Amino acid sequence: MDSNALFRKFVAFTVSVHEMTNEMAKEVRSEAITLVQYKILQYIAVSQPVTLSEISDCMHMSMPNTSRELKKLSEKQLCEKVADNEDRRKQFIRLSAKGEAMMNDAFQRIEARFAERVGAISPDEMKEIERALDLLRAKVFY
Amino acid sequence: MDSNALFRKFVAFTVSVHEMTNEMAKEVRSEAITLVQYKILQYIAVSQPVTLSEISDCMHMSMPNTSRELKKLSEKQLCEKVADNEDRRKQFIRLSAKGEAMMNDAFQRIEARFAERVGAISPDEMKEIERALDLLRAKVFY
DNA sequence: CCCTTTACTTATCGATTGATAAGTAAAAAG
DNA sequence: CTTTTTACTTATCAATCGATAAGTAAAGGG
Numbered sequence: 504m505d506s507n508a509l510f511r512k513f514v515a516f517t518v519s520v521h522e523m524t525n526e527m528a529k530e531v532r533s534e535a536i537t538l539v540q541y542k543i544l545q546y547i548a549v550s551q552p553v554t555l556s557e558i559s560d561c562m563h564m565s566m567p568n569t570s571r572e573l574k575k576l577s578e579k580q581l582c583e584k585v586a587d588n589e590d591r592r593k594q595f596i597r598l599s600a601k602g603e604a605m606m607n608d609a610f611q612r613i614e615a616r617f618a619e620r621v622g623a624i625s626p627d628e629m630k631e632i633e634r635a636l637d638l639l640r641a642k643v644f645y
Numbered sequence: 646m647d648s649n650a651l652f653r654k655f656v657a658f659t660v661s662v663h664e665m666t667n668e669m670a671k672e673v674r675s676e677a678i679t680l681v682q683y684k685i686l687q688y689i690a691v692s693q694p695v696t697l698s699e700i701s702d703c704m705h706m707s708m709p710n711t712s713r714e715l716k717k718l719s720e721k722q723l724c725e726k727v728a729d730n731e732d733r734r735k736q737f738i739r740l741s742a743k744g745e746a747m748m749n750d751a752f753q754r755i756e757a758r759f760a761e762r763v764g765a766i767s768p769d770e771m772k773e774i775e776r777a778l779d780l781l782r783a784k785v786f787y
Numbered sequence: 788c789c790c791t792t793t794a795c796t797t798a799t800c801g802a803t804t805g806a807t808a809a810g811t812a813a814a815a816a817g
Numbered sequence: 818c819t820t821t822t823t824a825c826t827t828a829t830c831a832a833t834c835g836a837t838a839a840g841t842a843a844a845g846g847g
Binding site for chain 4: 554555556566567569570571574590592593594
């Protein structure tokens with residue numbers, strides 16, 4: 504297998520990942536928030552505490568737009584901003600209790616779909632999948 | 646490792662995939678098209694020929710919106726619709742020569758970034774990555 | 788042959804989004 | 818101690834997008 508064929512496989516793979524995650528996000532997200540806001544909450548949930556700049560970088564949104572969306576999420580009481588005492592320009596952003604509840608609910612529902620999809624897998628298979636995720640994250644999607 | 650930990654890893658993984666692919670799409674896509682249109686072209690490139698319904702399903706867009714975006718892409722002469730002789734309600738959608746050229750250019754640039762990222766890998770590592778992609782596609786992202 | 792379903796189109800409308808300009812306040816650099 | 822840079826905010830505006838209603842034309846089923 505040459506490098507070009509591997510690359511084609513990589514592209515097709517990313518298309519599949521997008522298809523599946525978008526499907527899950529659609530099923531799972533509350534109607535109180537938009538898809539963009541859901542993705543921001545998901546990122547915060549996975550990486551908290553985060554700064555606004557980090558969200559902006561990771562989501563590839565401009566700072567003004569990130570700030571606006573975060574304001575909306577704060578107004579909906581789904582996340583909180585805590586000033587950094589070391590550097591008062593910065594703020595650490597975390598999910599609020601309500602945000603945690605919403606995301607836990609969403610994650611549980613995705614997890615149910617994930618479990619259903621992965622099926623009754625053996626511990627060996629689980630390890631295999633885990634190793635594959637680790638490998639790709641380390642070498643490709645870092 | 647329990648199933649929940651694997652699930653968390655899965656979520657973090659999908660966030661990474663999104664981050665990387667969005668970054669690449671931003672770098673690579675022509676300003677003549679929107680991000681949504683770029684993703685549609687990418688899907689067509691990987692799966693052609695496709696029907697409008699398939700694009701609609703895979704991209705999780707409604708048929709009217711898919712039809713509209715496809716019309717825009719046709720007007721830009723980036724894709725073509727060919728009626729199916731078996732079932733004249735259907736149409737097969739393909740990239741036009743211009744669309745192929747645009748996507749080949751985009752893919753080449755992504756491939757360069759991919760190669761840079763994967764680095765000078767050994768054939769063994771390449772096989773490992775390939776197997777990981779295959780495994781995850783078969784068991785998780787199908 | 789009619790009725791229903793499938794595949795797709797056209798049109799409309801409000802909400803979300805992205806881009807940009809301009810500003811604040813704190814930290815770091817000179 | 819002034820200047821610059823960093824981190825973030827506020828405001829504005831057009832473009833895009835998602836959702837919905839209504840329609841066409843071909844295929845399939847009874």
